[in-house]
Structure formats: C-alpha cells, structure tokens
Amino acid sequence: MIVEDSAVVRQLLAHIVSRDPRLQLAAAVSSAEEALAELERVRPDVISMDIRLPGMDGLEATRRIMAERPTPIVVIADAVEERGFRISMNALRAGALTVVEKPFGPAREGWEQVAESICTQLYIMSQVPVIRRRASAAPPAPPAPRPMAGRAVGRPALVGVAASTGGPPALARVLGALPPAVPVPVLVVQHMGAPFMEGFAAWLNGLVAPQVEIAKDRMMPRPGHVYVAPGDRHLGITAGGLMQVSEAPPVGGQRPAADVLFQSMARHLGPRGMGILLTGMGEDGARGLTALHAAGGLTLAEDETSAVVYGMPAAAVRMGGVSALLPLDLIGPRLLKALGTEAS
Template sequence: MIVEDSLVVRRLLAHIVSRDPRLTLAAAVGSAEEALQELPRIRPDVISMDIRLPGMDGLEATRRIMAEQPTPIVVIADSVEDSSLRISMNALRAGALSVVEKPVGMETGGHERVSEMICTQLYIMSQVPVIRRRMSAARLSRPTPAPARPEPVAPQAPAMLGIAASTGGPPALAQVLGALSPQFPLPVLLVQHMGAAFMEGFASWLDGVVPLRVGIAQDGEVPRPGQVYVAPGNRHLLLAPKGVLRVTADPPVASQRPAATLLFRSMAGALGPRGLGVLLTGMGEDGALGLAEMRQAGAFTITEHESTAVVYGMPAAAVRLGGSGLSLPLPLIGPHLQQLALRATP
C-alpha cells in the first residue's frame, strides 16, 4: 500500500512498484485517514508511508497502524528537509522499519538508484514479522528477566564502545544510549545501516534524544569519552591502531558500507581485551564476524536477545559464530554497559 498525498508522487511510486516483479500494488491512497480505513480490507504486506500528509501526518499514522494492525512500514521522506527528517526518525522510533529517499522525477539524475532502493526496501521489509508489535515505552521500562546469566564485569577496563544496528536500529540505539549517563566514560563508535542522505539527520535526531553528544565521525579525529561518533553515509568507520578514527571509502563488505564487521575488526586489532562491542537488531549477518573477532581478542561482547529484536538476523549470526559473550533484552543492555564502564576491574 502506498500512502502519499501528492498525486504526481503517488503515480510515480505506483509506476516504480509496478515495474518490479517482486512487488504487487495493493492500493495507493492520499491520506493517513484513508489508509487506516482501507487497511483492514487490503491487509498489505508492507506500507510505503509519506511523512508530510494533510490532516494526520505519517508519524501519527505509523503509531496508529502499529497499535491497531501492525504492518511493516517503510518511510518515504525528503532527505533535505530538516522537519521531515525529524518526523521520519520519530516514525522509526514509533515502529517504522526503515526510511528511504523520496523519488523526485523520472528525468532526475539518480532516479534508477532511488527506485531500486525503494523497491528493495519494500520487498525486504515485507518479510519482517511485526505481529508482536513494538513494546510500549511503559512496558520497556519495566524490569525484564535476563535470558542468560550476566557476567558482572569485563575482564579488563574497557576503553571504547562499538555498537551497530540495521533494521529497527534507530529506536534500539536511542534506548540503549539513552540509558547511559551524560558522564559515560567511554567514546562510542556507531554503525547504523541507513541511506547516506539521511545519516546527518539521523545523527542530529539521536543527539536530541540521548544524554551523550552525537555527531558524524571525521577522519583523523581522536575519540573522546561521552561522545558518539556515527559512521558517515556510504563510508566505513574504523579505529586505527594509534587510537584515531579512520573514515574510508573502501569497497563494501557483504554489500554494506559502513560495515559493522570492519568497525568491530578494527577495534579488536586496536584495543584487544579493552574493547566493548554491542550488536543490535538487523537483517543479514553484518557485524557477526567482527564481533566474534573482538571476543577472540578478549573483548566483552553483547548481542540483543531474540525476544526484543525487530529482526534477529545479525545478533543470531553473532551467537552462531561464537561472538556473543552475553545476550540481553534491549532494556537491559544500556544499564549493563553503564555498569561495565564504571565497575570494570583494570
């Protein structure tokens, strides 16, 4: 189902979808109210959601859909409008699975790339089971029993935290980092799979919802405690042996750039047992091999437990490869990281 108020864009999206053999157009509507009315009848596998809609906007529509009839939602947003970016990021927090760039016309440069991205995201997200729906904030705030026995401290005092996520990542990252104190004593290196056009907006949004300072990583920067360094769009983020950040345009790894595996691998080499690695929700296996290398180097590693992961692919791969030192539900990861950072024995 396409939800888009502009008739021109709605027809363009319908054309894009109709050309892809993986997809069938179930409906194309011009408002959130119409989408909510048609949803029980149409029962689409995935929804393409505009953000700036007349009446109810895409953020509120996402909240309503996830509460009433959970359905995978892909946000189609303007990548350059600050207000649209903020709404898009909040829609991800409300339950949308990903955000992609809105097409602007057949004659515009990059149209085929944007069209392919939209169709691929719609197809992939149509496979994500969201029947469990996202937990409410109130439910997430209640203590959740750990499915595995926690290890109380890291073997050595950690020097840096690396954290990565893909599908479902923005709200998961907001929750984990939001549980850390403003005086968190470690630098944080972060990889989130997202379209390059949205990375600055994502970093700005995250900066506004967590206690730590968040910004896009710069090549040659020396990471400082209590700051989050986000991998730039379409660039790898690495930690060099001398402790400075490297931002590179090296080839993608398993179709990913930035790649979590490269970040974790560089941390394993630069920090050894003083690394701290976390792998959250995401489709595929990126990060799993790198996390295993961190653990082999003596670092403490955590994966998100299946009970809270929107997509358990990346954490599951890390568990399978022996990269998970501890598997925790999302609400417990942030507090445990705080404990590790403050109480780890030298």
C-alpha cells in the same frame, strides 16, 4: 499500500512498484485517514508511508496502524527536510521499520538507484513480522539475560555499537542510558541511506546525553562523545587510536559495515574494546564481533525477544562471538556496569 498526498509522487511510486516483479500494488491513497479506513479491506503486506500528510501525519498513522493492525511500514522521506526527517525518525520509534529516500523522477541523477532501493526495502520489510503496540499497555518485564561463554574483562577504552533494521530506536534506548560525561568514546555504525546520516546524528543528539556527531577521519575520539559513521563510509579505529573513515569497498554489501568497525577494534584494542550488536537483517557485524570476542573484548548482542530483526545478533551467536545475549532494555544497564558508571 502506498500512502502519499502528492499525486505526482504517488503515481511515481506506483510506477516504481508496478515494474518490480517482486511487488504488487494493493492500493494507493492520499491520506492517513484513507489508509486506516482501507487497511482491513486491503490487508497489505507492507506500507509505503509519507510523513508530511494533510490532517493526520505519518507519525500518528504509524502509531495507529501498529496499535490496530500491525503491518511493516517503510517511511518514504525527503532527506533534506529537517522537520520531516525528525518525524520520520520518531515514526521508527513508533514501529516503522526503515526510512528510504523519496524519489524525484527519472530525469534526476541516481534515479534508478533510488527506485531499486525503495523496491528492495519494500520487499524485504514485507517479510518482517511486526508486533502490536498499544500506548496504554504496560511493557512486559524483560526476560533474564542469557550469559554466553566468555571471560572477565576490565573497563573498556572504547565502545562500538552497530545496528541495521530497527536500529535508530534501539540505539536511542541504549545510548540514552549513558551519562553526559560517559568515560569512553562510543563509535556507531547504522545502516541507513547516505542522505539521512546528518539528520540521524542530529536526531540522536537531541535524545541522548552525550554529544553526538558525525565521525571525521584521523580525529581522536573523546570521552563524552558518540561518533556516527558518515553516509556510505566505513568507520574504524587505527593502531594510534584515531578514527579512520574510508571509502574502501563495501563489506558484505554494506558501507558502513559493522564488521569493519569491530575488526579494527579487535586488531588494535583487543580486551580494551567493547562491542554491541543490535537488531538488523543479514550477518554484518557477526564476524567482527566474534574477532573482538576472541581478542578478549566484552561483546553484547540483542536478544531475539526484543530485536525487530534477529539476523545480525543471531549470526554472532552462531559464530560464538557473544559474551552475553540481552534484551534491549538490559543492554544499557550492562554497558553502564562495564564502564563502572552504574545508575544509582
């Protein structure tokens, strides 16, 4: 189901979907109200959701859909429109799975790449099981952590965190546990389209206490700061402790790749590095986290009970690279404990 108020963009999205053999257009509507009215009849496998809609916006529509008939939602957003992007990020917190760039027509440069990205994300997300979210319901008590084979480690000198599908709200939850003066730098890899990364960092900066900014090559990371990998660039750490931002080829189809970050930490920090792998599809980060674990670093992964997609953490567990497997709500407190800054 396509939800888009612009007739031109709606027709463009319908054209993009109709030419992909993996997809079949179930409905195309111009408002959130119409989408909600048609939802039970159409029963789509996945929804393409505009955010700036007349009447009810895409954020409220996402909340309503996730409460009434949970369905995978892919947000289609204009990356350069700041207010709309903030709404898009909040829609991810409300249960949408990912955000992709809005198409602007075949005459624009990069048209085929944007169209392919939209179709691929719609197809992949259509396979993701989603759960009902009711605002009035009390959250269930988190299950106990599942300790894995590991060893005691000292306080880390640097923390690396990586996520993919479902990552923005998960990152906001984990990093939201940190105090403004967190005693170590935090480096973040989030799989997201390059045009969105500046907006993502700004959105995250408005939610968490430490300063969030885009990582820059050859910069020394500082305590109290969170550094996000730039769009379409790898992020790692050098032997001298500087951040390394590179245009090296994608690893496992990803750039930035979590494996690049964690492997550089394993190589140059060893037991002084701490890695956290959150929700995400595929296996990116699993090998790197395993290398960091083998080098003596503390490694955490998100448990299946809370992960939107349990692909990346599951791969790390299979490889034996996880010190502790935790539901999302327990990762922040465990991070604080490792840093020696447990909340009072």
